[in-house]
Amino acid sequence: MSTLDTSPGRHRSRRLITVAVMAGAWLLAYAGNRPFWDLLVYQVAGLDPDSRLGSGLHFFVTDTAKIILLLAGIIFVVTVARSFLSLERTRALLGGRREGVANLVAAGLGIATPFCSCSAVPAFIGFVAAGVPLGVTLSFLIASPLINEVAVVLLYGMFGMRIAALYIGSGLVIATLAGYVLGRISPPRWVEPFVYATTLRGVPVATGQRLTLDDRITLGREEVGKILRKTWPYLVVGIGLGAVIHGWVPADFFARWAGAGNPLAPLVAVLLGVPLYSNAAGVLPLVEVLHAKGVAMGTVLAFMMSVVALSLPEMILLRRVLKPPLLAAFTGVVATAIVITGYLFNTIL
Template sequence: MTSINADRPTSAGRRGRLRHAALLAVAGLGWLALYLVNEPFWNLIVYRLAGQDQASRLGSGLHFFGYDTVKIVLLLVGIIFVVTVARSFLSLERARALLGGRREGMANVAAAGLGVATPFCSCSAVPAFIGFVAAGVPLGVTLSFLIASPLINEVAVVLLYGMFGLKIAALYVGSGLVIATVAGYVLGRICPQRWVESFVFTSTLHGAPVAAGQRLSWADRTAIGREEVVKILRKVWPYLLVGIGLGAFIHGWVPADFFVAVAGADNPFAPLVAVAIGVPLYSNAAGILPLVEVLHAKGVAMGTVLAFMMSVVALSLPELILLRRVLRPPLLATFVGVVATGIIATGYLFNAIL
């Protein structure tokens, strides 16, 4: 009797895991089916049922808006869910431990790579910064993490790959890592401690997404993934719709000559202008990439549009306002100048090699 009772929880647990795996498989197949039928669906709606001409401005604009909205939402749901589940295995304490005791330089490289693996949005910039500094991670290394985390966005990587191919996506990741590593190292050489608010060094704020020693089941991890999908979609949907709407407007109505004249290949200051325009804006990679795709299709050079995108996601005005809580104006201005210089240089480099 004891043996039977001991086996029951194991059997129930096994059935629960199998049922959970089956539900995930069904959800994955449903996601794939929706992604595959997206373009035929909007072809039917816009061109056949609504009777719009595929070559017309209105028809192409409506199709762009509907198709890209569904495509990007599906990609966001899939990517956020997978990344969140993967990230549940890495707490902020573990992240700090990975960077502790390393020499600057190598630590900057590790921090930039960790920033890619643990992407935080701009609203998390201050807690992440305080947690790393309070744990004894050098400021320059912390700044490498802080730059890489929003700059090299997993959504942007996947969408860039889908829009422009592996070469562009790889160049985006590589340039972002170089910017974050070099910028953090340079900032660490100027003794930035004097320009950091004193409370940062004595704070005990941790803010880890997963507590140290916490054991999560796969059901827990998928529940966290679902919650993160809902939370992020609630935050980004206005910017997503605005970005896609601007892309559809440009796609259908704005003449290509306008963008070629302002930021085309013949304008030697195009990357500089793109960064100057991008810094005051606030969006994320999902919201800005539809606009990037359209601007490139209209003739704007790839380096210029990527410089614009990087400036929007890495140097957004709301993030800088948040960082002002922990960085004094001299360090904040230096931070912006160093990162902006790296982004502008990347824009010129991409324009030269692509």
């Protein structure tokens, strides 16, 4: 049943002011997240920021709060935005023969969006729910943590323009091609049904249904609650694992097993990188140490890519969204592309 927008102008203004206040509170909470936990963990609790306990606990609480805020904010905005759009029109725009171009655009958007692997998942859920083709959305999911401007600047400072440019180019190619391949082999049934379902006050929203401003805000709020209830245990477990291994720097072990003398070095680098959890900027100091120890550039870049694009915490969180066949395909396609890139870089550098 359609709901006509007949609310008085004064009521509409109050609702807009409420939304503006909510947005301001969200921005304040997001901006103050790290300073708040810095104060609580390091000053009030007195934990050493250089200790495994202090850094691990700080990592856990900071990233949990950050990703929950991102999840809530992105899902709310995307849900309200898609309530104004035709689902079929969105799919037609980004699907079919234009899908390859859409994969490239999504990968470019991911590069411009400096999320870590776990915080990119909320955007992934929102895009899929909005009707963006699955493969296109996966291109965004791969590119967003894989490449960001901070990492590129640091990589340029450490190794020069050639390496930084090769890293950007290879990341863009991996995200575009992997998303395209996954879109071709992955049916929608491999995504958990709750991602596609949109309800308003417990009733499915019909295509073309006219909604009031109150309806749209309620829709966004309910969607946030639904997805948070579905994903929060996986989110906490994933970030908890990341906190446990946070700060683990296996430089000597890595150099021994993935050194220049091992023909399987890029493959070993990817296998070692997947359990870790960091963003590209955070793993770069280790990359510099490994390269100084004689590990080939292609191998260390493959390690860096696997850490930021295929972290174990991300896999745990994604499992709540993707069914096992798609999760396995995602991991296999991206890992294979990273290993091939490692060998290619070792050959040309």
